[in-house]
Amino acid sequence: MAIRRATWLALAFPVAATVALAACSSSSSSSPSNAATGSSSSAAASGGLKTGLKVYVIPKQNGQAYFTTADSADSGGAIAALNALGETGTETSGNAATPAAQIPAIQAAISKGANALIVSATDPTALCPTLKSAMSRGITVVTYDSDAPTCRSLFINQAESDKIGTSEVDILAKELNGTGQIAIVSAAASATNQNAWIVGMKQELKKYPKMSLASVVYGNDDATVSTQVTQGLLQQYPNLKGIISPTTVGIAAAAAVLDTPKYRGKVLLTGLGTPNSMKKFVSDGTVKEFELWNPADLGYLAGYAAVELASGKINGTQGQTFTAGKLGSFTVGADNTVVLGPPFVFNSSNISKFDF
């Protein structure tokens, strides 16, 4: 019996300990000076923006380099912008890029008294019941990176959807002299941004009558799955000349598959990638050019936009303008969207200048 009691104490202890530990840990939270005094926000002198707002940055999932760059204070992302404005910024999300994992994090942020949420939506509609309940409590909802169009005040778009799709087709067309069969390695089949870009690619392909789209496959932003579907493409379409992967996980996995003498230079690859994950493949010639925006700038802009909205300076109507610190002035476009700018092209001449 004594043993039994000891066993139970042993089980109970780690539970108590982890929850207690959690109280002390503020790993991803960052508050400037004494802003942690609660939701008592006040209007500051600078530009009439409120300070002391609790803003939660909710990426698609925890622990992805792309979102860490977009969100963290160190890289100059969303929390850096929030700190500069005197707000409290906290990054939180689920451990898988699914609505079921992301929703509890959103709900917890609401429970903790958030004034604004900055969300990269794992699904265009599934978050809406939760986000709408946030908005009905007067919480500002801004989406960035991936949109949930019917349940936010403003979407911070990394680059115009059609430009991303069309420019990647153009890059590949230039490298292939406008001839050959290509394929797309996407992320999740339901990802809003991916599907918008693919529509743009299909449009642009019409300009190149000798190019054809063999297949669109989905790697679910998982390195293993992306590798498998890329290998599947190469098996299934032996005449494949090019692959577009508009996702950072997918392009790195596809590049690793193509990085053999059999495919290098014979099957071309472009898409959206991060410089650090692509440096090796650009230097050995597997990939000539790929694109991305600066994720830190995207987060930074989203941070400013959220505070502008939460302070009542703008309400997300088309034509309104606001200044986002070092990035300058932005205008709200159609569909309550703010566009960061044109995609940036990385190649062997400039890639060494970037580190993210």
Next chain:
Amino acid sequence: MSNLLRGSGRWESGLAAVLVILVIVASSVSPQFLTGNNLFNVGLSYGEIAIMTLPMTLIIISGEIDLSVASILGLASALLGVLWSKGWPMPAIFVVVAITGLAAGAVNGLLVTRLRLPSLAVTIGTLALYRGIATILLGPKTVANFPTAYTNLGVNGVPFTGNDLTYSALIFAVLAIIFGVTLHATPFGRSLYAMGASAEAAQFAGIRVKRNKTILFMTSGLVCSLAGVLWTFRLDTAVQNNGLGLELDVVAIVLLAGVSIFGGKGSIIGVVLAVLVFAGIQNALLLTNFNQEATGIVTGALLLASVFLPNAGRWVRRLSRT
């Protein structure tokens, strides 16, 4: 038998103690933990998983396992989405979804009992198969915009509960009572323990092992399709990967409840407590800005402890005897 019951009773009182400690610590650390609104959110986020643990408990006690539960949820969700987008009336869709769930369970049950295949292998197969059918039904499409009367399930609480109790939590409570009574107070329930302890002995004792196991798998299919409908309305979204990977959470909770993976042991009270502990810990970690990459470590450690500790007691006793 009385010995066995006493043994499982200890596990449940231990879980209850863990739950009390969790509630005390979490509510002192986070003032939001015990608020009605937070409890509502927890009910929403874990309702479907909780519902699926009930048939899983009975199946594991009978000595089998059903790993296709999350895929049946996904299949039900996809079917609901496809039929709704084709303009079917909701009641007809519910009937088709329920029949599909029963059929999916029947396939599992018949393969396991009639062809004598191990349920682990069979349901890993149907895990892929049912998800595959869901993918073919919906493709990359997302069906949204279900009628508000239904999607309000995921927004509003049950009337007269101060908007704190979700429908999925209410359904879980009602089902838990039904499953509890069935398991602990009927000949059918007792036959499951006998089957789990030894299927052959149960067979010789006149228990219709094959029939009972098939009933269990069909019940699981039906309950999981109900979970799929709740999931779809809560998210207002039918997509082929709905509920992907949930089977591990379901099995984890059932094991945490002290249900023996080898069959023959466990209780519904334990499962209800384990659901509360599992959901409570994850919610508490979210509310306290705990380093979230580490939540997997916490859940995993807890599960290992739940498998290790009952055996640890036995080892220590054996050591002290020699």
